[in-house]
Amino acid sequence: MGISDLKLPATVRAHALADAGTLSTTLAADVAERLRAAISGKGQACLVLSGGRSPVPFLEQLATETLDWSKVTVSLADERWVPVEHADSNAGLLARHLFQGAAGKARFISLYRQAESLEAAAQSADQALAELPAIDVLVLGMGDDGHTASLFPGSPNLASGLDRDSQRRCLAMLAPSVPHQRLSMTRSLLASAAFIALSVQGPGKLATLRAALAGNDPSEMPIRAFLHDPLDIYWCP
Incomplete structure (x- = not known):
């Protein structure tokens, strides 16, 4: 069984890759191509990435792609509320595995903020994201519970987080882990x-x-909120 066996909506394209290495190189090449096109077309590009362990080979491959990184703004779909020095920091992950060599010239907008509470940190991050250019490329992951970014089933702010018409850019979320x-x-x-x-x-x-x-209920599996929009799924066994 593979991804070609799934009944995908017409707006979703599936890329079935042979293994994790091929997935990383293919995704990195496709992302870089779109960033180069954005830079060519409007002088800048914006990339939003996801953290965790599985993206590391992709991030390292992306760092080797030839493009004008000084014209790229990078941010994160989600972040753990821990300082960048913490082992679980997604910002720290990018610093170690993406922002090396030429890719170190990219502008980074962090979600992490020191604050007296998680809600205050989210408000501060929301304001910082007002400076985020239009997103050219977003790379999402998905958990076994169907969460994506940090939009977790059962999180108190999930309804607001899934609201397509929300004016908020960033919200406080609670993960079960x-x-x-x-x-x-x-x-x-x-x-x-x-x-x-x-x-x-x-x-x-x-x-x-x-x-x-x-x-159909995205509150049960938040990834459902994205499965009927234009989406490219990169999968390997």
Whole structure:
């Protein structure tokens, strides 16, 4: 069974890759091509990435792509509310695996903010994201529970986070896993991206996608909010 066996909406394109290495190189090349096109067309590009462990080979491959990184603004779909020095920081992940060599010239807008509360940090991040250019490329991941970014089932702010018409760019979110406290871009901001890629690996994630496609309630599986918009899914066994 592979991704070609899923009944995908007409707006979704599936890229079935042989293995994790091929997925990383293919996704990095496609992302870089779109960033180069944006720079050529309007003088700048904006890329929003997801954290976690699985994106590391992709990030390292993307860092080797030839493009004018000084004209690229990078941000994160979500962040753990921990300082950049913390092992779980997505900003720290990008610093170690993407912002090396020429890619170090990119402008980075961080979601993490020191504040007296998670809500205050989210308000501060929301204001910082007012400077984010129109998103040219968004790369999402997906958890086994169907969450994407830090839009988790059962999080108190999930309804606001999934509101397509929300004016908020960033909200406080609670994850069932440690660290619980998260900052997440909202669906309204994420869905504004010109190109959205979903990167998933393995039979477990394929089963999660199948379950997500079988229902309609995004509060149960937030990835459903993106499965009927234009989306490119990159998958390998």
